[in-house]
Amino acid sequence: MRGMTGYYFRLALRSLRRNPLLTALMVLAIGFGVAASMTTYAVFRAVSGNPLPDKSAQLFVPQIDNWGPASRKSGGDIPDSLSYTDAMALMRAHQAKRQTAIYPVSYTVVPGAGSQPFTVNGYATYTDFFPMFDVPFRYGNGWASEHDTQRANVIVISSQLNQSLFGGTNSVGHTLNLDGHDYLVVGVTADWNPQPRFYDVNNNRSFADAPDFYLPFTRAVDMQSATTGNNNCFGSTGRAPGWDSWLHSECDWVSLWLELPNAAAVTHYKSYLEGYVAEQTRGGRFRWTGGAQLFDLVGWLDHEQVVPPETRVSMMVALGFLLVCLVNTVGLLLAKFMRRAGEIGVRRALGASRRQIYVQFLIEAWAIGVAGGLLGLLLTGVGVFGIGLVFEPAIARLAQVNLTLVGLTLLVSMAATVVAALYPTWRAAHVQPAWQLKSN
């Protein structure tokens, strides 16, 4: 059989050389179709991936409808962040294994004389943030939970900020001045920037650069550091001037994440959350009932439509394109195979089985698939390189040619071509030898 395969392969090459134009056309069609699909898929995979596959099933986001049905008369959903009041109530209740309130903040660093000041972006969180999200550390650790309650001046910085401020050395125990206030460095994270940034997708930062620092939420609130993310308010009530009035308003700007390790914990939290909302209704704060939701991480990314519509549409157009290329290839292969009806008739009459005809023509198709795959690989490389022209840079740079993509490109083109060859091969195998010989 091995010898036969080699023979069929030589036959295939000879046949392909006989109609170089037709062969080139098929290879081009497969190559372009596969390249378009793979390029757009590389982007899609980068933006739609699970940022924390080992942990995502245990991470949850609660939503509370603190504006009521009146806010949705002209469409829309319940707010995608929490008011400070609700976030703090849920933090205090401590009904999950771990929990952290989060909001984005930004400060400025004024280095020594001669260098320009610069902005640093980070998050105000609780210490549970680090174990919940499996944040890796290069030096030190997250702060102690007492630091949260003591509203302490501690900070965890990224390895990048550590590099630019402390030359990459262990800076734990050093102080860092942000906007004129000193913070004690307690930890330096290793490179950590899950994509999409699931814990801050409601602020258009899903695909941003790694944050520079994390500091206690309680401290940031004491510093009156405003959120650099969205601050959504509804209605005209509760907007008295001043920081404290803002904290206690119904404006929504805090994200809350929970770690619920098993189904029992999820059920427990759901009933707690419903109880909390019912209590707000009883107390007169909400003039409506219900309106609590709990999303898991993957469900949350889906709810927030993290994958840009451009990415989805492009991938679908590209898949449609591949489909047309395949239909095209079926037609051309059919023409190519049926033109050799006479040859098939002779081979069948001389004792070749249908199976052997199948093998011969599928090998020929496979050879086209390999050539198309190689061309597709080349074009995918060009495509991924040029993707920056099409998608916003933050997303484009996520798409990379790696071994998986190379393997997938070759696999898809070979599989696609063999699938395209099934019908033409079936037709070829069912050529009636007697009829062919007679007509000659």
Add this chain to the structure above:
Amino acid sequence: MSMHIQPILAALRRHKAGTVLIALQIALTLAIVCNAMFIIQQRLAHLSEPTGVDEANLLVIPNQWAGHMSPEQADAQVRTDLVALRQLPSVSDASPSDAYPLSGGGWDNFIMRKPEQLTPTTDASIYLGDEHMLDTLGVKLIAGRNFNAAEVVYMAPRQVVIPSVVIVTKALADHLYPDGSALGKPIYAMSTTPTVIVGIVERLQRQGVSQWNKAYAYESLLWPARQDATGVYYIVHAKPGQLADAMREVPRALYAQNRLRIIDPDDGGSYVQIRKRIYDSDRGMAILLAIISAVLLAITAAGIVGLTSFWVGQRRKQIGVRRALGATRGDILSYFLTENLLIGIGGVAVGVVLAIAINLWMVTQFEMARLSLIYVGIGVIALLALGQGAVLAPAIRASKVSPVEATRSV
């Protein structure tokens, strides 16, 4: 012509697979290209929407204060900066603001006509500025008056200050008071304190142009106020033709005033830069779809050439017989053209249904607009013409088959 259709249909029945494949390819191509063209047109229309400001001469400087500065110190510095900016030789005017059109996002408020109203009437993008703001932006005042210096208030961080007067865009005025009586009327911006419309400008685009903003396109308001939380945008109007000079002079002048500031290179800039940033994905999408459509049409055409050439090759003997029986070259040519036209019509018929189905599905999935039938029409004509063009070369080759072929075996 009609005489030829019967035998063509009979012949096509013998090539069912090939006929179906070409028709299917035409149908899929039509469906994809129609939708792609429609999306391209929508994106291009989106990115060519005017902002209403004098884009050619505008410069936006995102200014953030470094280190610790009290709000009062920052406001004093803003006023000093503005005096310096307005004195620059390349600058004709400047105003502080909280945002700029096409910045991507920023402050917007629900707007009510009555203080006690529960459901908002609409939503407006908010631009703060002093009495220089209108001239700086270069927006056209079509009714009422500009702010005067005495009306400009200072908004300290977290102070809920509602200025007594407001200038609104015509779009916002028409939405609030469709009878055209907006001037002089009060509006309520998430507050029970009224703000009275003293001026109406022709056009001022919102900060954001994303999907949710579309319902409120061009609905913006201007308040006479300076606000400085951690930074401010300086909107600078360069003297005609001196934008490049202003882009050099302005940062230099600002740093000379005070070095403790950060000007983010990835924000603001000239309107060429601002437009590029905000419409990046729209332009990219249009380019990508245009490339895919072009290659798709080329591949479909090539496929038709390939299959028709095969059919011609297969039927040389029959063509020879017809020629021997008196058919002219024109008859043979028109046979293949008609055959292709019939397949093409079958293909586009399926394609039109497919194109509309895909669009309807995308409408539900991506909040896209309904496909305009003009695009389907253009697509149908384009694909039929493409088919006829593609079949021309093999058909001409067929018409050159000599009657002698009839006598040859195979």
